[in-house]
Amino acid sequence: MNRSWLLWLPLAVVAFLGGWFIYGLVAPKDDLVHSAMVGKALPEFALPPATTGVEGLSNGDMKDGTPRLLNIFASWCIPCKAEAPQLDALKKAGAEIDAIAIRDKPEDVAAFLSEFGNPYRRIGADSEMAIQLKLGSSGVPETYVIGGDGTILYQHIGDIREEHVPMLLEKLRSAR
Amino acid sequence: MMAEAGLAALWLAAAMALLQLAGGLTLLRGGAGQLTPLIKPAAIVQGALCVFSFFALMYLFTITDLSVLLVASNSHIDKPMIFKLAGTWGNHEGSMLLWVTILSVSGAAIALIEKRIDARTLQVTLAVQAFIALGFFAFLLFSSNPFERLTPAPAQGAGLNPLLQDIGLAFHPPTLYFGYVGLSVAFSFAVAAMLTRQVGPAFARAMRPWVLGAWIFLTLGITAGSYWAYYELGWGGWWFWDPVENASLMPWLAATALLHSVSVLATRNALRAWTIMLALVAFAMSMAGTFLVRSGILTSVHAFAVDPERGSFILALMLVYTSLAFIIFALRIGTVKQGEPFQLLSREGGIVANNIFLSVILAVVLIGTLYPLAAEAMGDKISVGPPYFNKTTAPIALLLMLALLLGPMLRWRRDDIKRHKYWLVGFFAIILWSGVALWKFAPDIGIFPMLGLAFALALAVAAWVPLKGRKLLRTPLPVFGMVIAHFGLAVSVFGMASESGFSKETLTALAPGESAKVAGWQVKLADVNPVVGDNWVAIEGEIVARTGGRSFVLRPQSRQFFQPEMQTSEAALLTRWNGQLYAVIAQPDENGDGRWQVRLWWKPFVSFIWLGGVLVALGGLIALLGRMFRRAKKPAKNRWSEA
Numbered sequence: 001m002n003r004s005w006l007l008w009l010p011l012a013v014v015a016f017l018g019g020w021f022i023y024g025l026v027a028p029k030d031d032l033v034h035s036a037m038v039g040k041a042l043p044e045f046a047l048p049p050a051t052t053g054v055e056g057l058s059n060g061d062m063k064d065g066t067p068r069l070l071n072i073f074a075s076w077c078i079p080c081k082a083e084a085p086q087l088d089a090l091k092k093a094g095a096e097i098d099a100i101a102i103r104d105k106p107e108d109v110a111a112f113l114s115e116f117g118n119p120y121r122r123i124g125a126d127s128e129m130a131i132q133l134k135l136g137s138s139g140v141p142e143t144y145v146i147g148g149d150g151t152i153l154y155q156h157i158g159d160i161r162e163e164h165v166p167m168l169l170e171k172l173r174s175a176r
Numbered sequence: 177m178m179a180e181a182g183l184a185a186l187w188l189a190a191a192m193a194l195l196q197l198a199g200g201l202t203l204l205r206g207g208a209g210q211l212t213p214l215i216k217p218a219a220i221v222q223g224a225l226c227v228f229s230f231f232a233l234m235y236l237f238t239i240t241d242l243s244v245l246l247v248a249s250n251s252h253i254d255k256p257m258i259f260k261l262a263g264t265w266g267n268h269e270g271s272m273l274l275w276v277t278i279l280s281v282s283g284a285a286i287a288l289i290e291k292r293i294d295a296r297t298l299q300v301t302l303a304v305q306a307f308i309a310l311g312f313f314a315f316l317l318f319s320s321n322p323f324e325r326l327t328p329a330p331a332q333g334a335g336l337n338p339l340l341q342d343i344g345l346a347f348h349p350p351t352l353y354f355g356y357v358g359l360s361v362a363f364s365f366a367v368a369a370m371l372t373r374q375v376g377p378a379f380a381r382a383m384r385p386w387v388l389g390a391w392i393f394l395t396l397g398i399t400a401g402s403y404w405a406y407y408e409l410g411w412g413g414w415w416f417w418d419p420v421e422n423a424s425l426m427p428w429l430a431a432t433a434l435l436h437s438v439s440v441l442a443t444r445n446a447l448r449a450w451t452i453m454l455a456l457v458a459f460a461m462s463m464a465g466t467f468l469v470r471s472g473i474l475t476s477v478h479a480f481a482v483d484p485e486r487g488s489f490i491l492a493l494m495l496v497y498t499s500l501a502f503i504i505f506a507l508r509i510g511t512v513k514q515g516e517p518f519q520l521l522s523r524e525g526g527i528v529a530n531n532i533f534l535s536v537i538l539a540v541v542l543i544g545t546l547y548p549l550a551a552e553a554m555g556d557k558i559s560v561g562p563p564y565f566n567k568t569t570a571p572i573a574l575l576l577m578l579a580l581l582l583g584p585m586l587r588w589r590r591d592d593i594k595r596h597k598y599w600l601v602g603f604f605a606i607i608l609w610s611g612v613a614l615w616k617f618a619p620d621i622g623i624f625p626m627l628g629l630a631f632a633l634a635l636a637v638a639a640w641v642p643l644k645g646r647k648l649l650r651t652p653l654p655v656f657g658m659v660i661a662h663f664g665l666a667v668s669v670f671g672m673a674s675e676s677g678f679s680k681e682t683l684t685a686l687a688p689g690e691s692a693k694v695a696g697w698q699v700k701l702a703d704v705n706p707v708v709g710d711n712w713v714a715i716e717g718e719i720v721a722r723t724g725g726r727s728f729v730l731r732p733q734s735r736q737f738f739q740p741e742m743q744t745s746e747a748a749l750l751t752r753w754n755g756q757l758y759a760v761i762a763q764p765d766e767n768g769d770g771r772w773q774v775r776l777w778w779k780p781f782v783s784f785i786w787l788g789g790v791l792v793a794l795g796g797l798i799a800l801l802g803r804m805f806r807r808a809k810k811p812a813k814n815r816w817s818e819a
Contacts, residue, residue, distance in 0.1 A: 004510055008502075010453065010457075010502045010506075011502035011505075011506055014460065014498045014499050015499065017546075018495045020546070020549065021491050022488075022491065025488055025491065076683070076684060076685040078762070078773060103683075
């Protein structure tokens with residue numbers, strides 16, 4: 001029984017891993033992560049209103065032919081407060097914005113809107129983060145560009161800074 | 177002046193290593209050689225020179241000699257003294273110097289104290305050690321000179337990464353290095369034993385204390401690293417399956433397997449080829465770990481350690497050492513005779529089961545760690561996270577625990593299962609009882625936490641069984657060591673299962689005076705104050721936590737460092753006997769409304785995780801002391817000494 005080739009197996013493993021590591025070092029590194037949901041249709045959802053005096057949000061509401069922004073926010077989230085002026089600026093520039101409030105209470109959402117203004121057309125309440133996860137969003141705030149047919153076109157992770165406003169407007173314009 | 181002296185010592189030490197290597201080569205080529213008698217003294221001198229060099233660098237950090245580039249770029253005149261000292265190895269060049277120093281000192285230690293193996297194997301072992309050291313000397317002297325001067329000298333110095341300005345830093349990397357270097361000694365012994373055809377119990381006995389020592393340090397290093405991530409990163413988790421954590425776990429798994437198989441070789445002269453194989457794999461894993469940390473080919477929380485060029489150097493060293501070793505393995509291991517036979521149900525069989533399970537976990541972790549790299553080669557970007565690792569490793573780890581219930585009770589060579597039937601029924605009863613109780617009272621904690629708790633309870637009992645029927649005062653220390661280490665494992669697994677099954681979390685924004693609730697605790701943010709440290713400012717929350725009529729104060733901080741600029745959060749921990757309350761406060765945004773984001777966790781029995789880790793290491797230490805003590809007492813009474 002000649003199994004001497006088996007003895008060379010560890011060496012082969014080392015050579016294989018070594019080649020792999022060398023490739024890993026040499027190959028150009030691109031750390032930019034593209035969202036897996038971009039290009040896909042919105043998941044099915046129908047959320048109740050997040051507070052009194054606003055309308056809830058379903059995926060059907062976003063399929064009426066108008067491209068929109070979908071802002072994921074929460075009243076307890078401090079960067080969300082920081083991005084409020086930018087959302088306001090986007091609205092003034094003609095963007096329609098829908099929103100989903102994450103793990104929030106109606107009275108907190110109402111207080112948030114009265115303090116920082118309400119740029120939103122509709123606000124759905126996602127109290128268990130179920131829709132947030134289906135959207136492929138991992139935190140607040142995040143903002144999606146949604147095409148008129150309900151397709152996810154772009155995902156912006158983190159708060160919207162001033163320099164992001166023209167970029168988002170451009171994405172909305174090209175979606176028309 | 178001191179810098180130049182340190183550098184000169186380093187060059188001389190490298191020359192000593194070269195001398196040892198040349199001596200070893202002439203020895204293997206059959207010549208008696210005039211160089212052979214020089215190997216041992218050269219190893220000792222090399223160790224002394226490296227120690228001098230390292231202390232020279234430490235001295236430069238102590239006096240903050242800013243004309244030295246390394247000091248200027250990693251230290252600062254305002255830094256507390258303990259962090260100045262830690263700065264010696266808190267950077268690439270210094271850590272490499274520390275590595276080569278530990279390597280050389282262990283070479284010197286082998287030369288001075290090792291008497292159990294024959295002279296030829298000992299000399300070849302030292303030559304292999306010197307060969308490994310030469311790679312690192314070349315690295316230090318040609319591309320990462322720690323003593324390089326900087327003209328003109330700056331006035332202040334740049335500082336040290338704030339995440340690393342923590343007392344944990346003073347221990348964590350050196351601890352791991354002691355572990356890695358210990359494995360390099362095992363590697364050298366294994367290569368030498370193959371070259372001189374001395375694979376047998378004597379070799380195993382010589383190698384065992386080094387494996388044991390390395391394993392103790394790795395255990396402590398992993399335990400400390402896990403605790404550091406737990407309180408410093410402020411994410412409330414204790415293990416993230418981050419590539420760097422995996423890089424420290426893989427050598428530990430290999431070392432644990434080696435530790436057990438080397439016992440079989442030392443006691444029963446079986447598992448010869450397998451033990452050699454594990455010794456090679458364990459060191460290869462520690463090199464691979466260092467490479468993965470340093471090269472940045474995988475993205476991780478340890479990104480501060482990244483430098484691709486240095487990564488490629490370590491990769492080259494790793495490939496040279498491991499390929500040479502495995503070539504020798506392939507050529508020589510066929511000539512190693514089959515060891516003593518044993519039956520499946522025996523102590524050896526139990527240890528083989530331990531080795532198989534540990535190797536499978538090692539393979540699973542290795543694949544999971546490298547998979548993103550493979551996916552990237554195929555144009556896909558993914559990260560492999562805890563869901564994969566937990567689902568794949570937990571079942572194997574549970575099987576390992578099952579084997580551990582019985583293994584240490586078994587006799588060497590062969591045993592009869594009937595001898596142990598009462599114990600087996602007892603363990604089964606514990607598992608069934610606790611499983612059913614959990615199923616009834618906490619059905620939604622998940623299958624792994626449930627099994628983990630049940631198995632941990634059974635193991636907590638089973639671990640002590642090997643002491644049954646022994647006179648405690650006459651029981652060898654290594655048996656106590658084994659019992660304590662196995663019990664520590666049970667404690668640790670209990671903590672892990674309890675933490676993952678029963679943790680409660682609350683994320684909230686509080687204004688001073690407002691309260692929140694988590695798992696029976698009433699938590700009030702009493703006040704928020706600015707505080708000032710040596711090189712940071714912070715906001716500090718004063719949190720009053722109440723439960724059952726008693727109240728405690730926690731002070732989590734969000735720190736702003738200025739040199740370099742960075743924010744870190746210092747979690748506040750309140751440890752009770754049955755768990756920890758963990759509080760984190762975040763800096764508010766400028767547009768805030770006077771509320772602060774506060775994150776609270778209640779983690780039942782979480783401290784058992786690290787307590788168990790420390791017990792495991794303590795068990796190892798007791799076993800190591802036992803081996804050393806026994807050896808000193810009766811050196812020549814080894815049945816296998818000339819096998």
